[in-house]
Amino acid sequence: MQDVKLSKILREARQTQLALAQRVRIVTLERRPRFVAGVDAAFSGTRVIGSACLFAYVDPSQEYPGAIKNKVDETSVVQEVEFPYVPGFLSFREAPVIISAIRQLEPPPDLIIVDGQGIAHPRRIGIASHIGVLLDIPAIGCAKSRLIGTHLEPGPRKGQWQFLYDKEQQIGAVLRSRDNVRPLYISPGHLIDINGCLDVILHTTTRYRLPEPVRCAHNLSAQNKQLLIC
DNA sequence: GCGACAG
DNA sequence: ATCTTGTCGC
Numbered sequence: 001m002q003d004v005k006l007s008k009i010l011r012e013a014r015q016t017q018l019a020l021a022q023r024v025r026i027v028t029l030e031r032r033p034r035f036v037a038g039v040d041a042a043f044s045g046t047r048v049i050g051s052a053c054l055f056a057y058v059d060p061s062q063e064y065p066g067a068i069k070n071k072v073d074e075t076s077v078v079q080e081v082e083f084p085y086v087p088g089f090l091s092f093r094e095a096p097v098i099i100s101a102i103r104q105l106e107p108p109p110d111l112i113i114v115d116g117q118g119i120a121h122p123r124r125i126g127i128a129s130h131i132g133v134l135l136d137i138p139a140i141g142c143a144k145s146r147l148i149g150t151h152l153e154p155g156p157r158k159g160q161w162q163f164l165y166d167k168e169q170q171i172g173a174v175l176r177s178r179d180n181v182r183p184l185y186i187s188p189g190h191l192i193d194i195n196g197c198l199d200v201i202l203h204t205t206t207r208y209r210l211p212e213p214v215r216c217a218h219n220l221s222a223q224n225k226q227l228l229i230c
Numbered sequence: 231g232c233g234a235c236a237g
Numbered sequence: 238a239t240c241t242t243g244t245c246g247c
Contacts, residue, residue: 041237043238085238087235093238094237116236126236147236180247185236237238 006084013092014123021125023133026188029111029196033057033138035072036204037102037109038213039131041094042221043081049224050097051076052112053216054105057204071216075104076224087147088122091130099131109137111192111200113214117141118189118197120149120164120172132190139189140197141172142214146185154183159202161186163194173198177205184209 039052054073077100083093094116102112117126118141125133126147132139149164151174158179164172164187172187173194186197204211210218 041238043237048238085237087237090236121236141236143236145236146234148234 006086009083010086010089013089017089017091017123017125017130020130020133021123024119024124024129024190026119026193027191029138029192029200033110033200035107035110036200036213037105037112038115038204038211038215038217039098039102039112040115040214040217040221041098042218042225044225044228046081047078047228048081048094048097049076049078049221049228050094050099050101051217051220051224052098052101052105052109053213053220054107054109055204055213055216057213072107073105074216074220075101076220077101077104078224078228090116091125091127095127095130095134099134102131102135111138111140112189113140113142113200113204113211114189115142115144115214115218117143117147117185118172118187120147120166120185120187122148124171126187126189128187128189138191140192140200141185141187141189142201142211143185143187144182144210146174149185156180161198170194175201177201177209177211178207181209
């Protein structure tokens with residue numbers, strides 16, 4: 001990626017995003033997911049490690065069974081990094097490997113929680129929406145910090161939240177996933193709405209700030225990164 | 231023109 | 238994201 005061509009590359013990437021954004025659907029989740037996947041990526045030199053962890057968290061026929069921690073499957077894929085990190089274009093850097101990892105999960109996930117934004121993005125197509133649309137699977141954006149939007153400070157207790165706005169539009173929620181921790185920036189990726197996102201995130205988060213599937217994927221990526229170095 | 235800016 | 242030890246706080 002040479003700087004001289006970066007502007008041209010971003011121009012094309014932007015067009016891709018505008019097309020994908022047309023396909024994003026924010027709707028009420030039809031049924032509670034049974035197989036929930038968490039995904040993340042780690043970097044080492046010129047390579048990127050994408051990981052996906054699948055959990056059978058939610059009982060579709062009953063109330064959420066609480067902190068079930070039964071991992072069903074986990075996958076990891078290594079690729080050469082081919083895109084720089086540019087705010088607003090994260091998906092072109094991380095989505096390819098992550099999608100490869102997700103495709104190897106058995107069984108396929110009913111929902112995916114992505115480390116990044118969903119529609120809380122300048123063009124409403126953050127990495128969670130990007131992945132959700134390409135795979136046609138419900139997806140949630142679960143970011144550790146803000147990309148765009150304004151919001152009131154949510155209360156200090158777990159479960160307290162505030163809407164994230166872009167102008168007058170509600171694009172997500174700022175959620176306290178644990179008592180006294182920095183809030184998470186939650187936003188619909190695809191085939192789900194804000195309420196659905198809060199419902200799933202709260203029921204997949206146990207004793208840490210991040211939802212268990214995402215935490216697992218993060219650890220797996222870091223672990224494989226080490227194996228890659230040695 | 232000056233900041234802001236997921237991972 | 239990554240480079241990195243000890244340390245402040247609940």
